[in-house]
Amino acid sequence: MPLHTHKTNPKDILFNPIYSLANDKNSLPRHKIPRTSLDPRSAAQLIADELLLDGQAKLNLATFVTTWMEPEASKLLADCANKNMIDKDEYPQTAELESRCVNIISDLWHAPESGTAVGCSTTGSSEAAMLAGLALLFKWRAERAKKNLDTTKPNLVMGINVQVCWEKFCRYFDVEPRYVPMETGKRILTPERLPGYIDERTIGVVAIMGSTQDGAYEPVEAIAEALDDIMLKTGNDVKIHVDGASGGFFAPFVQPEIKWDFRVERVVSINASGHKYGLVYPGVGWVLWRHPENLPDELVFKVNYLGGEMPTFALNFSRPGAQVVGQYYQFIRLGYEGYAAVHQGSSAVAQYLAARIGEIGVFELITNGSDLPVFVFKLKDDITNYTVFDISESLKKYGWQLPAYTFPKNLEDTAVLRIVIRNGFNRDLADLLISHVRTEVQKLDAGTSPGNPQSSFHH
Numbered sequence: 001m002p003l004h005t006h007k008t009n010p011k012d013i014l015f016n017p018i019y020s021l022a023n024d025k026n027s028l029p030r031h032k033i034p035r036t037s038l039d040p041r042s043a044a045q046l047i048a049d050e051l052l053l054d055g056q057a058k059l060n061l062a063t064f065v066t067t068w069m070e071p072e073a074s075k076l077l078a079d080c081a082n083k084n085m086i087d088k089d090e091y092p093q094t095a096e097l098e099s100r101c102v103n104i105i106s107d108l109w110h111a112p113e114s115g116t117a118v119g120c121s122t123t124g125s126s127e128a129a130m131l132a133g134l135a136l137l138f139k140w141r142a143e144r145a146k147k148n149l150d151t152t153k154p155n156l157v158m159g160i161n162v163q164v165c166w167e168k169f170c171r172y173f174d175v176e177p178r179y180v181p182m183e184t185g186k187r188i189l190t191p192e193r194l195p196g197y198i199d200e201r202t203i204g205v206v207a208i209m210g211s212t213q214d215g216a217y218e219p220v221e222a223i224a225e226a227l228d229d230i231m232l233k234t235g236n237d238v239k240i241h242v243d244g245a246s247g248g249f250f251a252p253f254v255q256p257e258i259k260w261d262f263r264v265e266r267v268v269s270i271n272a273s274g275h276k277y278g279l280v281y282p283g284v285g286w287v288l289w290r291h292p293e294n295l296p297d298e299l300v301f302k303v304n305y306l307g308g309e310m311p312t313f314a315l316n317f318s319r320p321g322a323q324v325v326g327q328y329y330q331f332i333r334l335g336y337e338g339y340a341a342v343h344q345g346s347s348a349v350a351q352y353l354a355a356r357i358g359e360i361g362v363f364e365l366i367t368n369g370s371d372l373p374v375f376v377f378k379l380k381d382d383i384t385n386y387t388v389f390d391i392s393e394s395l396k397k398y399g400w401q402l403p404a405y406t407f408p409k410n411l412e413d414t415a416v417l418r419i420v421i422r423n424g425f426n427r428d429l430a431d432l433l434i435s436h437v438r439t440e441v442q443k444l445d446a447g448t449s450p451g452n453p454q455s456s457f458h459h
């Protein structure tokens with residue numbers, strides 16, 4: 001009989017130590033809903049105990065997603081946990097904060113001063129990418145239809161280093177993905193290779209700030225110039241969507257001089273993850289369009305059954321409002337200077353760590369953390385008795401999670417380790433990591449540590 005079939009007397013909760021309730025020889029059924037109820041303390045404790053087996057967020061160098069917020073922010077998020085972002089009539093102030101965030105972001109991304117930019121929050125960059133991709137698709141179709149041209153077989157051009165959300169967009173919405181492959185020394189989309197990929201059925205080009213594969217920024221301005229050239233030669237006027245999942249909230253503070261945003265005329269839309277360098281816990285992304293004309297009307301639905309008539313453009317209907325509140329908190333709490341201080345700190349730690357990794361002697365740095373605070377490195381070609389997968393595996397025993405993976409086409413033979421630095425990862429932790437990497441490399445060099453090849457690439 002499972003543990004929860006005890007009929008718990010409410011008094012037990014007051015008088016019995018929690019583990020006397022849970023310390024039964026039976027355990028909960030895991031894959032069926034229990035037939036009876038459990039008292040709240042026991043239920044919460046059972047789950048909390050099981051979750052102890054999860055990794056330590058701070059030691060997870062695989063993820064780009066925020067793993068630490070101030071206690072004040074956490075309280076605000078908890079207080080807003082019951083707010084549904086879609087109920088804008090019921091929660092007008094949450095809706096107001098969302099709209100202020102859109103304005104703040106459009107200013108950060110240098111939207112035209114005429115104030116025409118439009119945008120919304122999403123659950124993350126993946127949803128934002130779907131919406132931006134749909135806008136490109138619908139716009140392309142409408143323009144072709146106006147000229148009585150065939151509207152089938154659209155394609156989207158991007159580097160093969162794109163995050164999986166773009167592959168999903170193409171699969172879900174029947175768009176041909178045209179991936180520009182990697183080549184030695186070219187792990188991102190470069191302008192000179194574009195002409196062979198663009199034609200009259202190209203709905204847009206995705207440029208990434210920065211690449212999930214190695215943290216490097218794609219040269220948006222140069223890509224735009226190449227597209228200007230293509231337009232002059234072929235008449236194909238192809239616009240850019242910038243996937244700024246990570247860089248959208250990083251570059252404005254650390255490399256404000258790089259022109260990648262609405263300063264580049266050809267950029268019609270941009271997405272970013274509030275939950276990455278926007279510094280909010282998972283569950284918020286943003287997508288903005290330069291001008292309402294870049295967001296076709298048919299994609300915006302009007303609903304009136306929540307009270308008021310609300311325009312909605314999203315894949316989900318209901319979704320959490322708390323993260324949007326958390327985003328606004330970070331904007332006013334940190335301000336421009338605060339974001340710059342936090343991100344410059346991460347940038348310094350990433351470049352410090354990259355330099356130390358380079359000094360170990362067995363690694364070759366591929367990037368050094370000077371774009372995003374993210375870098376990748378490989379083993380030198382003459383190291384053949386162990387792999388980066390072995391190193392990733394051996395660091396797990398300390399709690400470190402460093403993903404090891406191979407690059408996509410045409411660099412499948414290059415296997416790398418990636419380190420992502422986020423707010424809260426300081427130099428002391430960096431020094432600890434270095435000493436553990438050194439120890440493990442020495443063991444592998446001496447052949448005293450077993451190899452265990454396995455891929456652990458995380459997005």
Ligand SMILES: Cc1ncc(COP(=O)(O)O)c(C=O)c1O
Pocket residue numbers: 064123124125126127162163165208209210211212243245246273285459
């Ligand atoms: C470049 C890029 N685009 C899109 C995504 C997807 O973002 P999200 O996890 O917010 O859906 C990621 C995630 O790592 C990314 O790095």
